[in-house]
Amino acid sequence: MFRIFESIGRYVLLMQKVFSRPEKMQIYYTRIVREMEALGLNSIGLTAIISVFIGSAVTLQMAITLESPFIPQFMIGYATREVMILEFSSTVVALILAGKVGSNIASEIGTMRITEQIDALEIMGVNSASYLILPKIVATVFFFPFLAIFSMLIGIGGGYGIAVITGIMNPMEYIDGLKYCFYTSEIWYALTKMVFFAFFITSISAYCGYYAKGNSLEVGRASTQAVVVSSIVIMICNLVLTQLLRT
Amino acid sequence: MIKAVNIIKSFDGRTVLNDVSVEFGTGQCNLIIGRSGSGKTVLLKSLVGLHDVDEGAIYYDDICYSTLDFRARKAIRKDVGMIFQGGALLDASTVAENVKLPLDLFTDQSEEEKMERVNYCLHRVNLDHAHNLYPSELSGGMVKRAAIARAIVMNPRYLFCDEPNSGLDPQTSIVIDNLIHDITKEYNITTIINTHDMNSVMEIGEKIVFIYEGNKWWEGSNQDILHSDNQELNDFVFASAMAKRAKGNIVK
Structure with a gap:
């Protein structure tokens, strides 16, 4: 129990260092753009593949489960949209990104720690925490909501595609379902969640890497720890935000 | 000039540096030598500020570095260059x-x-x-x-080198040694080198500090080291077969 509080304390102190005034903004802009490419653009492919298949599978499942003369067919499109917007595109995509981006960040920063690259930055007088972590946080907080929107579109498109390909339902009914009881607040809810998830994935993974010590085994351990802790925090955060924003 | 005064550093209750006092002059190559685990890397990292010492003080010229806050240290660090073991x-x-x-x-x-x-x-x-x-x-x-x-x-006004020759062949080591030596003279830098390499000691060691089990055991120049009667230092310096033969020739 004491170790948890110690870790939270160290995490807060690290964040204080991360959000202190940067040395030179121009350098940070360049780094933010680089990180957007490395952490955001490079995740588009994975997000697209997973979203299209989950969107298709959800549509199929709904079509099979809701097969009843008392339930109109457009409800399949409606249910798919709700699943994709409310939970999949933000929470599940965030869990997937915690695996991909989180382990990447933890191992990158952890390797920099054990090969003394972070010490080298400190010797130069650079605030290493801010220089290394802040651009990653800004990049993901800005870019991940776009990934969520992309995931919603691709997932819903996948559902439409499977309706057309298999003929399990009338595609026009699917589209009617997508329009049924649509509130833009649901999109904002999903994007708000994604902003929080992006912050936690990046900051927790960076924390695990930043305090790695020893050898490559420790870097591997830090990387695993980053994914596990980020995933748990995402689930807790999802619950809290759902309670706060939807009730 | 960089000066350490009575510095003590422990990790988890184990004393790694025990009351070490030493002064490193400007415009010369100062070498810290010692066996693996003797505490020389901890001494170097303490001098450069990567480790905070438990007791004692470190001076950069007349400024007491160990009592400075983060902002003041940052200002000094712009005058510091460091070459790490792995680059x-x-x-x-x-x-x-x-x-x-x-x-x-x-x-x-x-x-x-x-x-x-x-x-x-x-x-x-x-x-x-x-x-x-x-x-x-x-x-x-x-x-x-x-x-x-x-x-x-x-x-920089101060240059720290942590085993700059480790993993290099003898010829490349000489190139690196000469480069550090020339730069030190050219810019009148206070250079502190942490090394195992006896060739570096003999070639560029204007001041040599021997660390043994966390204590400063001996200090002198590359001229003095061959004639020292310090047993631990001799065991370290003449550990290799080549050095033993060289010592035999000196004695003859």
Whole structure:
């Protein structure tokens, strides 16, 4: 129990260092753009593949489960949209990104720690925490909501595609379902969640890497720890935000 | 000048540096030698501020570094260059970007001025054609030379080197030693080198400090070291077969 509080304390102190005034903004802009490419653009492919298949599978499942003369067919499109917007595109995509981006960040920063690259930055007088972590946080907080929107579109498109390909339902009914009881607040809810998830994935993974010590085994351990802790925090955060924003 | 006064450093209750006092002069190559685990890397890292000492004080010229706050230390660190054992170049940046980083962060020079300085430093270490190479594309000697270029780009007053010759062949080691020695003289830097390499000791060791089990055991110059009657120092210096033969010749 004491170790948890110690870790939270160290995490807060690290964040204080991360959000202190940067040395030179121009350098940070360049780094933010680089990180957007490395952490955001490079995740588009994975997000697209997973979203299209989950969107298709959800549509199929709904079509099979809701097969009843008392339930109109457009409800399949409606249910798919709700699943994709409310939970999949933000929470599940965030869990997937915690695996991909989180382990990447933890191992990158952890390797920099054990090969003394972070010490080298400190010797130069650079605030290493801010220089290394802040651009990653800004990049993901800005870019991940776009990934969520992309995931919603691709997932819903996948559902439409499977309706057309298999003929399990009338595609026009699917589209009617997508329009049924649509509130833009649901999109904002999903994007708000994604902003929080992006912050936690990046900051927790960076924390695990930043305090790695020893050898490559420790870097591997830090990387695993980053994914596990980020995933748990995402689930807790999802619950809290759902309670706060939807009730 | 860098001075350590009665410094003590412990890790988890184990004393690694025990009441060490030593002074390193300006414009000369000061070497810290000792067996693995003797505490010489901890001493170097304490001097450079990567470890906070438990007791004692560290002075950079007349400034007591160990009592300074983060902001004041940051100001001094702009005068400090360090060459790490593995080079510690940023993997994601090219050689030129690595060397230019301190200029980008701490100067208001134009891009042309910065590149001019980078070109000069890379030329100084004979890496004229390595600008666009990444650290993973460099040999061990090139990594060390790029690290030296980065360390001197801000015209430091203090240069720290942690085993600059480790993993290098004898000829490349001599090149690195001569480079550090020449730079020290050229810019009148206080250079402190942590090494195992007896060739470095004999070639560039103007002041040598021998650390044994966390204590300062002996200090002197490369002229004094061969004639010392300190048993632990002799065991260390004449450990290799080559050195034993050399000592035999000296005695004869």
